[in-house]
Amino acid sequence: ETGVTQSPTHLIKTRGQQVTLRCSSQSGHNTVSWYQQALGQGPQFIFQYYREEENGRGNFPPRFSGLQFPNYSSELNVNALELDDSALYLCASSFQGARMNTEAFFGQGTRLTVV
Amino acid sequence: AQSVTQLGSHVSVSEGALVLLRCNYSSSVPPYLFWYVQYPNQGLQLLLKYTSAATLVKGINGFEAEFKKSETSFHLTKPSAHMSDAAEYFCAVSKGAGGSYIPTFGRGTSLIVHP
Numbered sequence: 001e002t003g004v005t006q007s008p009t010h011l012i013k014t015r016g017q018q019v020t021l022r023c024s025s026q027s028g029h030n031t032v033s034w035y036q037q038a039l040g041q042g043p044q045f046i047f048q049y050y051r052e053e054e055n056g057r058g059n060f061p062p063r064f065s066g067l068q069f070p071n072y073s074s075e076l077n078v079n080a081l082e083l084d085d086s087a088l089y090l091c092a093s094s095f096q097g098a099r100m101n102t103e104a105f106f107g108q109g110t111r112l113t114v115v
Numbered sequence: 116a117q118s119v120t121q122l123g124s125h126v127s128v129s130e131g132a133l134v135l136l137r138c139n140y141s142s143s144v145p146p147y148l149f150w151y152v153q154y155p156n157q158g159l160q161l162l163l164k165y166t167s168a169a170t171l172v173k174g175i176n177g178f179e180a181e182f183k184k185s186e187t188s189f190h191l192t193k194p195s196a197h198m199s200d201a202a203e204y205f206c207a208v209s210k211g212a213g214g215s216y217i218p219t220f221g222r223g224t225s226l227i228v229h230p
Contacts, residue, residue: 035220045218
């Protein structure tokens with residue numbers, strides 16, 4: 001078990017609505033990354049949070065936003081949902097330090113369907 | 116910029132046969148390389164990683180991969196396939212030491228194992 005938990009596991013939303021996905025990182029990790037995985041594709045990097053600040057962003061529009069909390073858990077918010085936002089959203093946590101970085105440990109994902 | 120190319124969206128083998136999944140990378144800096152496995156409706160599980168130590172890396176479930184800088188490759192192998200190996204496999208690359216851990220994933224290779 002990786003220790004990274006995501007909620008909810010499945011979600012159905014209507015086009016134009018807003019959605020919030022949640023992620024609890026593994027104990028001891030300080031970095032959370034979010035990925036979008038469309039059907040039949042590899043995960044695409046959305047953004048990363050390190051110590052509550054955005055630390056990198058992929059090619060996603062501003063309606064994709066996030067937060068990281070003091071306990072290193074994180075939220076992904078998507079506004080004005082579009083049909084193409086239907087995907088598996090994966091959260092990954094890792095540790096970044098002055099002398100070492102760990103690999104990412106992934107949660108089970110949230111399956112978002114936009115209708 | 117970094118990227119990986121996975122050759123073959125599907126690979127089909129018989130149970131007991133050699134598994135070979137191909138991955139070529141592109142990176143402007145010394146990379147870290149990873150193989151992840153994804154079972155249906157699951158998150159990603161790390162199989163193995165290369166972080167500039169030994170070029171032959173052994174992972175879980177009998178898998179191994181060899182980093183070949185001259186060929187910019189990091190192919191995944193297993194001597195004898197089991198039915199339980201049927202899954203989606205992703206190769207990923209990130210910046211090496213000192214870089215933020217933000218792996219870039221390939222499109223994935225679906226491994227099919229026939230009895």
